[in-house]
Amino acid sequence: MELLNGKDWELLISNIDNFLFDCDGVLWEGNTIIPGGVEAITYLKSRNKRIFFVTNNSTKSRVEYVKKFTTLGYPVEFEQIICTAFATGYYMKNVLNFEGKAYLMGRPGFKQELNELGINTSKVGPDLTSGELDAWSSIPLDPDITGVIVGFDEYFNYKKMTLAATYLSDPNCKFIATNEDNILPTGTKVILPGSGSLLEAVKFVSQREPVVIGKPHSPIFECLKSMANIDQDRTVMVGDRLGTDIAFGNRNGLKTVLTLSGVTSREQLDKELAKPASECKPKFYTNSLQTLTKEM
Ligand SMILES: [Mg+2]
Incomplete structure (x- = not known):
């Protein structure tokens, strides 16, 4: 594994056609831009590189992402x-070839994206039931539900778990999850549980394993390949998380760059590198995109 400086970056750029960027912890943290991000993307664009933003974050639709990128000053297309x-x-x-209706744990942008793609879903948002616990055993069910989707949902609660587990007790009910990230990067000392933490609860109560869409799993790569012809030898994944971004790159035969501007510390990286075999070892690392653009 090598520390990337500006010159190495330039060399890498000349051998790469497709740049896949993770977003949280690489381009921004919450609503704060990570320095050097805009310069790096703008530069790659000027070199006519193909750029994709590949994120496990399920809180937004593509339309909402375009707004976020644009607000922060990143050049982007839908x-x-x-x-x-x-x-x-x-x-x-x-x-x-999903038919029926999905019970969705997610945010409005996720629902909107699914509905626009022709997937019928339940409502999202707060859903509370009051009353004695005894009454919950006759909680009304939606007979049209044929799948359960777990994404990020800040209104996740006991009622939603009850409904998801009940629907999943039918073995024909599909079980899909967006990602397994345990926390959301915040840039503060507050720990915000990520979709993966909610998913663990649903897996435990239902005793079922979902198909996971996001990195490091293959469905998101299949989706990417449907958008562009990806030559794996000439593609790099740039991300801040070892278990998702870097494992995703390695599993799919891509080059990998870890940025230390997000959830992974230098100590965690060293620990990973000390393991004899790991799919989470990056080929290159850098402190942040700024290190690369500054030294060029
Ligand atoms: Mg990230």
Whole structure:
């Protein structure tokens, strides 16, 4: 594994056609831009490189992502965004040929993306039931539900778990999850549970394993390949998370760059590198995209 400096980056760029960027922890943290990000993307664009933004974050639709990129000053086009909301819809429509209705744990943007792709879903948002626990055993069910989707849902609660588990007790009910990220990067000391933490609860209560769409799993890569002809030898994945971004790159035969601007510390990287065999070892690492653009 090598530390990338500006010169190495330039060399890498000349051998790469497709740049896949993770977003949280690489381009921004929450609503704060990570320095050097805009310069790096703008430069690659000027070199006519193909750029995709491949994110496990399921909180937004592609339309909402375009707004976020634009607000922060990143040049972007709708077709460059491969988020799990889109990849989930792609998978359900083109791989599962999903029919019926999905019980969705997610945010409005996710619902909108799925509905626009022709996937019928339940409502999202707060859903509370009050009353004695005894009454919950006769909770009303939607007979049209044929699948359960777990994404990020800040209104996740006992009622939603009850419904998801009950629907999943039918072995024909599909079980799909956007990602397994345990936390959301915040840039503060507050720990925000990610979709993966909610998913663990649903897996445990249902005793079932979902198809996971996001990195490091293959459905999001299949979705990406449907958008562009990807020559794996000439593609790099740039991300801040070892278990998702770097494992995804390695599994799919891509080059990998870890940025230390997000959830992975230098100590964690060293620990990973000390393991004899790991799919989470990056080929290159850098402190942040700024290191690369500054030294060029
Ligand atoms: Mg990230």
